[in-house]
Amino acid sequence: xxxxxxxxFLIAVHYKLDILGVLISSFLTALGGGMIRDVISNxxxxxxxxxxxxxxxxxxxxxSFIFKLHNINNIEGKTAFIVSDAxxxxxxxxxxxxxxxxxxxxxxxVLILAFLTAVGGGTTRDILINKVPxxxxxxxxxxxxxxxxxxxxxxxxxNLMNLFTLIIVFIFGVSLRLxxxxxxxxxxxx
Numbered sequence: 001x002x003x004x005x006x007x008x009f010l011i012a013v014h015y016k017l018d019i020l021g022v023l024i025s026s027f028l029t030a031l032g033g034g035m036i037r038d039v040i041s042n043x044x045x046x047x048x049x050x051x052x053x054x055x056x057x058x059x060x061x062x063x064s065f066i067f068k069l070h071n072i073n074n075i076e077g078k079t080a081f082i083v084s085d086a087x088x089x090x091x092x093x094x095x096x097x098x099x100x101x102x103x104x105x106x107x108x109x110v111l112i113l114a115f116l117t118a119v120g121g122g123t124t125r126d127i128l129i130n131k132v133p134x135x136x137x138x139x140x141x142x143x144x145x146x147x148x149x150x151x152x153x154x155x156x157x158x159n160l161m162n163l164f165t166l167i168i169v170f171i172f173g174v175s176l177r178l179x180x181x182x183x184x185x186x187x188x189x190x
Contacts, residue, residue, distance in 0.1 A: 001053060003084035005030035005060040006069070008125055013070040015129055022061065025125050030057045032121030037096050037113055041103045082181055083174075090173030092118040093145035094166060097152035107153055114149025115142060140180035143187065148173045 008029030012022040031047050038045040047053045064070065075081055096117025100110040119135050119142045126133040135142040151169050155161045179185075 001030045001056055001088060002060050003081060003088045004121060005057045006064055006081070007076065007085065007122065009061055009064045010070060010076060011125065011129070011131075015131075017129070021129075025129070026061050027057055028125040028128065029121045030060075032124045033092060033096075033117045033119060034121070036120040036124075037099060037117040040113060040116070041099050041105075043099075082178065086174045086177035086181070089118050089141070089144055089177055090148060090170050093148035093173060094152060094170060096145075097149045100149075101152070101156050110153040111146055111149040114152065115145045118142070118145035118148075138186075140185040140187065141177070144173055144177045144180065147176065 005026045008026035009022060011029070012025035015021075017025060031053055034053075035045040035047065069075055072078075076085075093114040096113040096115070097110050099117075100113035103109075105113060123133040123135055148169060151172070152161070152166075155165050155169070
């Protein structure tokens, strides 16, 4: 969530948005996917009942401004940012998958909720600022969320889901994203 809030902050500053634009971009990127997930699964969005995510996003924006992270060249290419983003991607995809399974969604529902939870906020932000969504033109990113959803669905299908297997899936998701980033993997283009 913190890395997604930071990403929203950096994109907003790059596009020279005003302070409201920075807030909206940061909040949408960090929390938008979870809100979409909760609405689809007929739940009250978590951020409407718990203040921790809001505090984390506001703190991230504040600290980013204080430490002038927007002045660092290519912070989104720095190792710490890449690793934290991969952690966010894998954990959000797992969360979306688990909530889909909890709501008895079918195979497609699990994949879509994993995907939307992990990349829905950033995609919504990109559309709002009139930018082609990152997931449509970037390297192997959203595909990791779909693969994680597929693995979670399969584990549940064979009653193999437990804390140990979830940790293994998390490590696999983070590792796959990092490998794809550093090897510059991309899906084929037409």
